[in-house]
Amino acid sequence: MKYRISNLRTSLDEEKEVLLKKAAKRLALRPGQIASLEVVKEAIDARKKQELRLVYTVEVQLQAGVKVSTSLLAKDNQIVQVKEEVTTPLLRGSEPLKYRPVVVGAGPCGYFAALKLAEAGYRPILLERGQAVEQRTLDVEQFWQTGQLNLDSNVQYGEGGAGTFSDGKLTTRTHDRRIGEVFEWLVQAGAPEEIKVKAKPHIGTDRLRQVVATMRRRLEALGGTVYFGARVESLLLEKGALKQKVVGLRLAKGIELDGLAPGGELKSEVIILAIGHSARDTVRNLYEQEVPIAEKAFAIGLRIEHRQELIDKAQYGPGAGHPRLGVADYQLHAKLTEQDRTVFSFCMCPGGHVVAAASEKGGVVTNGMSEYDRSSSIANSALVVSVKPEDFPVPGPLGGMELQRIWERKAYQVGGENYQAPAQKVTDFLADQKGDLTDLSIEPTYRPGVVAANLRECLPKEIGEGLVAGLKDFGRKISGFDSHDAVLTGVETRTSAPWRITRDESNQSIGVEGLYPAGEGAGYAGGIISAAVDGLRVAEAIIGTYRLVRE
Template sequence: MDTRFLPKSWRVRGLELPVDADPALLADLVARELGLEAGVMRAFRLVRRSLDARRRGSDHQLRFVHQVEIALDRGFRGGRFARALRSGYVAEAPASESAIPLATHASLRGARVAVLGGGPGGLFAAWMLAHAGLEVELFERGSPVERRGRELVAFHRSRVPNPESNLLYGEGGAGTYSDGKLYTRVEDALELPILEELVACGAPGEILFDARAHVGTDKLHRVLPRLRARLEELGVRFHWNTRVEGLVVAGAAPGARVRALRTSAGETPCDALFLASGHSARDTWNS
């Protein structure tokens, strides 16, 4: 069965299975609950899974509660399906969830965009901008993750902090030494494409649907170099150990435009700047 989205799809909630049940049973469960004959379901995708540990009377069984998305033959309207729609058990799925939105502002056409910061914000901004066909250069004051790891080991031994590459600064930003808990689940059009990118880079496949998804710091360290390689394939150029110290601006407000970055490695021309400096960057905001 095609597991990608078809143009119109439906979200089905509240599908329960014991935790040890084969997830492959879900498609059959959906078909049974909605009265779908064989072949009507054209696509199926598990979008969310959460654990229900509540007791029901004498029943202590742990269950997973699932949400799935399905696409049906155009025009299909079985009686049970129609009732499920009315009751809210089934609802129309948000459109275009699996696509990376590529539209950019007209002023950015052909622009060289500088991204300040190599944390989750900067990396995925670079990813989107490069997918949209823009020329992207990313500036990160800290080191790539392999070197950053060695620098942290040195810090733990010597207790001499490195102000440029540390637990907060460097590839992956503060996110690298976070847990990689992905609990927010913002239902944004970008949520699924970003999670899919993380999985393509080696994150566990369950993050696509687990309500309490968790990548793990150990895995993040392997995910980041793969993400970097995929960004480089898209044309993103990385400037490691390069601190942005100021902007060269042309014109006067309100029409002023950034023309270049002043960095610890010299001046670099750019037409636009994406600021992803994180919350530990007071010196950057003050400069």
């Protein structure tokens, strides 16, 4: 018999071996009656700063013939019998595929969709406008050092997607059955085994780049083909009985790739659009081809940096610095009742850096990044305020990207028009004055560099006011959060796609047969895990509809 036990608690100084005794006590058994114990979840309970606890969920296999009292099971709802999962095989559909399925975008959504299809024998073609992660890393580093932006190989575009230059956080609010499959794939590709049990798992940008390259090799070994520098210009569409039907796509003018037909056309009756949340040119082209797209709310704001020590002490109290805890993070949220908006922290990166994340000329965009060991002394996070379609400068599904672009360009101008970013002490932002960047206990980490500015000039008035209210609220929750030692850098605009490429119950576009919008760029995900899960979901829909490709 196997049982799952939740809420086993230990002090910071107790070793994991004590879990066997604690599990046996909860089951009213002797430790020797347990054959094996596996930790399936580990979290930190920091509600009582003077008495921090590690909290575990474990699965135990009992020795043959040993049973747990039914009355105990009825009394303790945190003990449940683990039943063997029966995996229902995914049945392949009957509709014939004349051409190989195509996946557009090599972020987590695109890669997991392609891997799922390849594993089932469909030999997908994966197109990525940016470069392979090895070259992409060099291009990004050059931008950070010199301000020379590569428009198709940057923090937003390239193998691995935008998450490759982030913290590699794997948290998600979804509870999809496919999450376990995503974690298994990541571990097989080189992610640390601990991601399967940590309550707040992360890979780190350094390890994530290696994982992405391994996934590419796995995809190719399974019969998939990956093309880089393959920016899609438009879809090839035909009129169907009830709606348009995709029959292929066309690459941007001048792009010729070995193995693809001359002229940049690629035939396929099944295309997964996993384009990411910054592919503005692609979305505009889709809109012009009358692919149904809707506007979507998102959020914009700034990046904030603190000494990591301040966050550790605020979250862990006397336990700060304990090796079992690591560096602390936070998640903050406040409702702005009068404005009918929300202000919240987003993409918090302990022990990391603020990075330049532009993908268009003449715009400054910030993001956060940290490596696996989170060893910098700086904590950073986005602080953003929700924006609604009625805030957009122009109506319609492209209005959100125009709002982003307006304030990215303003930040570029204020920063000196060389991709340096405007920055400001928190206290000066609250006082609505430019101030300077002297007497800081931290150096802003954004590269290519920062210039002192009043960041209120780089945001809509209501967003600036919302951030002021949020900073004051968060300063009450975390002492020192709104102090003069904290610094803001702007602007943070790419929190999520400001559009949704609408789809139906079959996961196809509501207006184009054979087109499968997926992931963050379609408006159906918000992070590495949810994007990967959506890629698997869409791939399963395709497998369940079509027969294998036969050439």
